[in-house]
Amino acid sequence: MKSTTINHNDLYRFPWTLADNAISWLEPTSECNLHCDGCYRENRKGAHKSFAEVKTDLDVFQSQRKSDCISIAGGDPLLYPDIVELVAEIKRRGWKPILNTNGRALTEALLKDLKRAGLFGFTFHVDSGQGRPGKWHGKNELELNELRLHYARMVAEVGGIACSFNATIYQKNLEYVPGMIKWAQQHIDIVQTMVFICFRHIVPDMPYKWLAGDKEIQRSDVLYHSDRNRIITIGSRELMAKVREEVDPDFMPSAYLNGTHDPAAMKWLMTQRIGNRNRIHGYTGPKFAELAMSLYHLKTGRYLSYVAPDASRHGRRAMLLFSLLDPHTRKALGKWIGSALRNPARLFERSYLQTIMFIQPVDVMSNGDQSMCDGCPDITVHDGKLVWSCRMEEIMEFGTFLRSIPIAGPDQALRASEGPAVPD
């Protein structure tokens, strides 16, 4: 079996920074029509920003930060009363508008309006920790593939809009990650990206004091806390090892984003595969990612975020072009040629590009430092300032980001933060 270890120095480090990034994160509303287990935003009914306030947030992005796309999130952005106008406004300002939604409020009529307004893509959040009502209640991740397919088909039918899915990964649904990745291959023609976000919470076992400035805060005062111990240490490397074990031993990431306090952490870990529903030819390598990112930046002055579905359909062209400089892509090309020699009909099969992203949010280090994504793509605006969206509740509640201080010395803190914890 292939080694499951990976050295971050062998991958391309995304060049994203605070000032020049692929993505920025906009939250026009805090209202949601679900209550997801791992959510980091308080669900505030009717808490919509006025359109003028949202435009001011966009002004902040425009003056502070280059980005290729604006991820419109929340809350659920489809509940925002001016969502169609907002998509049009983002498009008018030259960004790609991306909707991060659970999909529940999406209708065919709204989808058509959003397309007319210039929507570039969807990221549908679907997972078993959302407490979805009705038919989906209690379904596991593989059963929820039916719902994912429903949204992917809806989007494919109107055409020209990118379709991605994300899921929060807890101990309880970790076993389904390989099955979700296999499902994505079966629908590689209409699903461009799968994102897996590792669950994080503040749990009783964490041996830290939490401070807002000099004031100690109780764990239970923080929105994202659990009263029981839960496993909060699943990371990108573990997800990658699982996929290598159960899906493909050759599964090979190409690019990453490190942690602010740990250069070897894979806070964002990207794998891109080329193939079709019958076979994966291979994986693009670090040079492919570097070329794509750099050429796009040369052309547009921005780092590449989402890719249009039309571009994802050109897997063969990408293999031919990028294999000149990227050995991993060359290997994929060789595999494709070999397979076509065995069966020439395969020459006429289309090949697609599909991205698998693992995201590993905040990690509390043994000395209490909180390691964030270095060059965070999901920075949002609060009171005119750029802040991590995953921790904005701390600013809203306490006026500052919380600090964590080890209670009993770094060594004990490290041991305790690594377990034991009860499974979900």
Ligand code: SF4
């Ligand atoms: S730092 Fe937080 S908000 Fe930024 S990308 Fe990482 S998890 Fe997302």
